[in-house]
Amino acid sequence: xxxxxxxxxxxxxxxRREYIEDQLRGGSPVVGLAYRDxxxxxxxxxxxxKVFEVYDRIGMAxxxxxxxxxxxxxxxxxxxSVIGFNYSEQDVNLQxxxxxxxxxxxxxxxDEVFRSPYIVRVLMLELDGSEKGAVFYTVDYDGAFQKYExxxxxxxxxxxxxxxxxxxxxxxxxxxxxxxKAALEAWxxxxxxxxxxxxxxxxxxxxxxxxxxxxxxxxKTALESAAVEAVVFDRSGADKRRCRVLxxxxxxxxxxxxx
Amino acid sequence: xxxxxxxxxxxxxxGYRLPGADLRESAQGGAxxxxxxxxxxxxxxxxxxxxxxxxxxxxxxxxxxxVLYDRADKxxxxxxxxxxxxxxxxxxAYEIARILEHTFQYHRRRQLQEMSLAAKLRRLSLLIRxxxxxAMQGIGPVIPIFATYDRLDSRGKIFFYDVLGAQFESAxxxxxxxxAAAIRxxxxxxxxxxxxxxxxxxRSESLGMALRLLHTAAEYDAATGRYERDAGVAPTxxxxxxxxxxxxxxxxxxxxxxxxxxxxxxxxDAEG
Numbered sequence: 400x401x402x403x404x405x406x407x408x409x410x411x412x413x414x415r416r417e418y419i420e421d422q423l424r425g426g427s428p429v430v431g432l433a434y435r436d437x438x439x440x441x442x443x444x445x446x447x448x449k450v451f452e453v454y455d456r457i458g459m460a461x462x463x464x465x466x467x468x469x470x471x472x473x474x475x476x477x478x479x480s481v482i483g484f485n486y487s488e489q490d491v492n493l494q495x496x497x498x499x500x501x502x503x504x505x506x507x508x509x510d511e512v513f514r515s516p517y518i519v520r521v522l523m524l525e526l527d528g529s530e531k532g533a534v535f536y537t538v539d540y541d542g543a544f545q546k547y548e549x550x551x552x553x554x555x556x557x558x559x560x561x562x563x564x565x566x567x568x569x570x571x572x573x574x575x576x577x578x579x580k581a582a583l584e585a586w587x588x589x590x591x592x593x594x595x596x597x598x599x600x601x602x603x604x605x606x607x608x609x610x611x612x613x614x615x616x617x618x619k620t621a622l623e624s625a626a627v628e629a630v631v632f633d634r635s636g637a638d639k640r641r642c643r644v645l646x647x648x649x650x651x652x653x654x655x656x657x658x
Numbered sequence: 659x660x661x662x663x664x665x666x667x668x669x670x671x672x673g674y675r676l677p678g679a680d681l682r683e684s685a686q687g688g689a690x691x692x693x694x695x696x697x698x699x700x701x702x703x704x705x706x707x708x709x710x711x712x713x714x715x716x717x718x719x720x721x722x723x724x725v726l727y728d729r730a731d732k733x734x735x736x737x738x739x740x741x742x743x744x745x746x747x748x749x750x751a752y753e754i755a756r757i758l759e760h761t762f763q764y765h766r767r768r769q770l771q772e773m774s775l776a777a778k779l780r781r782l783s784l785l786i787r788x789x790x791x792x793a794m795q796g797i798g799p800v801i802p803i804f805a806t807y808d809r810l811d812s813r814g815k816i817f818f819y820d821v822l823g824a825q826f827e828s829a830x831x832x833x834x835x836x837x838a839a840a841i842r843x844x845x846x847x848x849x850x851x852x853x854x855x856x857x858x859x860x861r862s863e864s865l866g867m868a869l870r871l872l873h874t875a876a877e878y879d880a881a882t883g884r885y886e887r888d889a890g891v892a893p894t895x896x897x898x899x900x901x902x903x904x905x906x907x908x909x910x911x912x913x914x915x916x917x918x919x920x921x922x923x924x925x926x927d928a929e930g
Binding site: 448451452453454473476477480481483484485640 | 665668669672674738756757760763764766767768770
């Protein structure tokens with residue numbers, strides 16, 4: 400194929416887009432939310448870890464190919480750690496990691512059509528990065544990134560994101576338990592969109608369909624074969640280590656109604 | 659793709675060089691080495707008590723006969739269960755402590771698991787060895803005590819090093835720095851023939867013992883600072899137990915001083 404012809408190149412990129420989105424189908428959505436004492440990252444999984452600590456106040460969750468997730472996670476940890484050592488821990492922020500690290504790396508891989516692209520959608524979190532308690536960045540498989548305050552999501556297809564976000568409160572005044580509940584609902588909404596054969600382009604139509612769907616049943620079915628994986632960055636911690644994996648004691652009461 | 663996840667390797671790949679690396683080259687180029695005279699103006703001590711490890715250090719930093727600073731923190735948190743207490747060149751010791759802290763964190767985040775105790779000790783050993791050119795030229799030796807709580811073994815552990823990076827585990831206690839000579843015998847005596855061995859002391863009693871030992875070291879070593887209560891210059895004391903690392907507060911130190919030292923030497927009455 401003559402990729403030096405612009406049309407061919409554009410066609411190749413379009414093919415990559417189609418291929419990646421097809422690969423991402425069926426991935427477990429990821430939800431992030433600021434709450435009263437910190438910020439939460441949540442997904443459902445079947446054993447493969449998908450939510451990670453990157454630095455003191457920075458976390459990452461992703462859906463996609465595990466090896467690609469791992470490559471990006473390691474890059475993020477490397478970059479944050481070097482900045483933290485060379486400057487200070489307070490100088491590490493999400494903007495640097497996304498703008499100078501992950502975004503350009505993913506974009507380069509996506510554009511070079513002879514290289515394999517990153518089959519991922521990433522959600523990054525920074526505790527206390529904004530007045531809403533946390534900053535979130537999404538990084539898409541083509542390197543496009545977007546900043547959100549207070550809440551952030553990535554669904555298995557981009558069309559799911561807006562709907563998922565609508566299930567999350569705008570301000571982080573929830574306690575952890577209510578934040579978990581909202582995050583689970585948003586996750587179910589994302590899973591619902593993934594099950595549609597044809598996704599309406601109009602957001603209001605998508606919201607209407609989701610309103611008619613039984614999200615509780617979707618969660619119930621999912622919890623039969625998957626477990627909730629949730630990590631919080633808790634600002635009330637006594638030391639500077641903010642990241643904490645939530646255990647059964649905190650998760651079970653929230654998922655009990657769906658069991 | 660780097661799979662090893664070693665933080666110092668990552669730093670070196672980014673252009674970082676340990677300060678000693680340049681000195682090594684200048685020494686090879688024919689520059690005369692200074693005589694090896696470690697400057698260790700401090701007293702650091704660690705003892706295993708009933709719940710874990712207590713580690714303490716005075717705050718004085720000296721350069722020759724000059725008191726350079728009287729609020730230096732020489733007992734440095736490395737992670738939630740480990741501290742490094744420094745004697746020797748502060749610049750190199752702080753750099754080593756900073757690298758070590760980042761190394762442990764980096765490993766946990768990158769490898770998705772805590773570094774084992776054996777690996778932690780090895781990393782510190784390698785850093786001390788990398789510092790050898792500075793040590794051999796007499797300007798940057800670092801001889802730390804590394805104290806930790808081994809959760810697999812359910813007990814506190816104390817390790818000390820020589821200037822080449824050899825690592826040794828202390829059975830009951832360890833002390834280093836210029837004031838160590840003044841209290842090593844006292845530590846042995848108290849542990850052997852005191853009312854109870856250190857391992858049977860509670861937190862409060864072991865704190866009192868540590869303050870007495872630092873007080874004794876300051877009595878005989880000019881490079882060891884006293885607990886200056888009027889100026890609010892208190893020694894740094896930390897405990898590490900199964901519950902993690904805890905810094906002894908100034909209120910606790912004042913109360914302990916009153917109970918264990920002031921009464922004994924009559925100096926504390928005025929300050930109450």
